[in-house]
Amino acid sequence: MTLVVTGASSDVGAALIGRVADNYDTIICHYRSSTAIIESLQTKFGDKVIPVQADFSDLKSTERFVETALAQGGDISHMVHLSSSSSSSVNKKFSKTLWTQFETEIDITFRSAVMCCQAFIPPMVKAGYGKVVMMLSSQMVWEPAKPYSTAYTCTKHALHGLVKSLAAEYAAKGVTVNGVSPSMIDTKFLRVPDIVKEVNISNSPIKRLLTVDDVVPAFEFLLSSGADTVTGQNIAVTAGN
Ligand SMILES: NC(=O)c1ccc[n+]([C@@H]2O[C@H](COP(=O)([O-])OP(=O)(O)OC[C@H]3O[C@@H](n4cnc5c(N)ncnc54)[C@H](OP(=O)(O)O)[C@@H]3O)[C@@H](O)[C@H]2O)c1
Numbered sequence: 001m002t003l004v005v006t007g008a009s010s011d012v013g014a015a016l017i018g019r020v021a022d023n024y025d026t027i028i029c030h031y032r033s034s035t036a037i038i039e040s041l042q043t044k045f046g047d048k049v050i051p052v053q054a055d056f057s058d059l060k061s062t063e064r065f066v067e068t069a070l071a072q073g074g075d076i077s078h079m080v081h082l083s084s085s086s087s088s089s090v091n092k093k094f095s096k097t098l099w100t101q102f103e104t105e106i107d108i109t110f111r112s113a114v115m116c117c118q119a120f121i122p123p124m125v126k127a128g129y130g131k132v133v134m135m136l137s138s139q140m141v142w143e144p145a146k147p148y149s150t151a152y153t154c155t156k157h158a159l160h161g162l163v164k165s166l167a168a169e170y171a172a173k174g175v176t177v178n179g180v181s182p183s184m185i186d187t188k189f190l191r192v193p194d195i196v197k198e199v200n201i202s203n204s205p206i207k208r209l210l211t212v213d214d215v216v217p218a219f220e221f222l223l224s225s226g227a228d229t230v231t232g233q234n235i236a237v238t239a240g241n
Pocket residue numbers: 006007008009010011012013031032033034035054055056057081082083084085086087108135136137138181182183184185186187189190
């Protein structure tokens with residue numbers, strides 16, 4: 001079995017792969033710039049880790065990623081989409097958010113997901129089995145959403161639409177498509193001012209940010225055969241917030 005992870009170089013990606021690597025023959029580990037995390041995965045898991053670099057803001061680079069993953073990945077059975085823009089459209093007023101920032105978020109997070117699903121779901125359908133899990137956000141579940149991240153939030157909502165649409169389309173083909181929506185996770189690249197972290201901690205029933213270990217088990221479940229009849233769902237990992 002082959003797992004494709006976009007954004008494998010994120011803290012969530014590395015922690016997830018650490019927990020599920022034994023279940024796969026091959027893991028296509030996408031990264032954009034964080035080579036150190038990918039090298040540590042190669043050291044731990046050897047040849048089954050196949051690194052593939054791509055910048056999803058660039059259409060050609062995304063096309064090359066999809067082609068390389070298909071060529072090197074064998075029978076792709078599972079896909080996790082974690083990539084999202086590292087440039088900050090978070091913590092920004094709507095009136096200051098340029099359309100180009102919407103485009104960047106859409107290209108990196110949503111276009112790449114569409115292209116990956118169009119390429120990787122057909123082999124799953126052929127095998128009669130496959131699982132896709134998308135990283136969403138607690139902005140999907142909070143009513144109302146928190147302000148100042150319009151481009152990010154709108155793009156994650158588009159991804160949620162993809163989850164629900166594909167789940168419906170592929171339910172009878174043995175392919176499940178789900179999402180996970182965590183609140184703020186203490187990852188090393190979290191780019192928000194301390195005051196925003198403090199507000200999130202204060203609003204959380206558990207009075208702390210999530211860790212990757214709080215979040216990864218939801219992905220692990222959705223990738224497992226125990227979730228064969230779970231599709232179109234969005235699991236909130238928010239400690240009740
Ligand atoms: N941290 C949170 O509070 C939180 C909460 C809810 C959901 N999430 C979601 O969790 C996921 C991981 O986030 P994180 O906090 O761990 O942040 P992160 O480390 O910045 O992760 C972003 C990932 O996306 C990749 N990426 C960035 N720009 C890219 C581009 N142009 N093309 C392709 N890939 C690109 C990065 O690759 P490189 O590092 O190799 O450049 C990295 O693997 C994201 O989808 C995020 O929206 C995070």
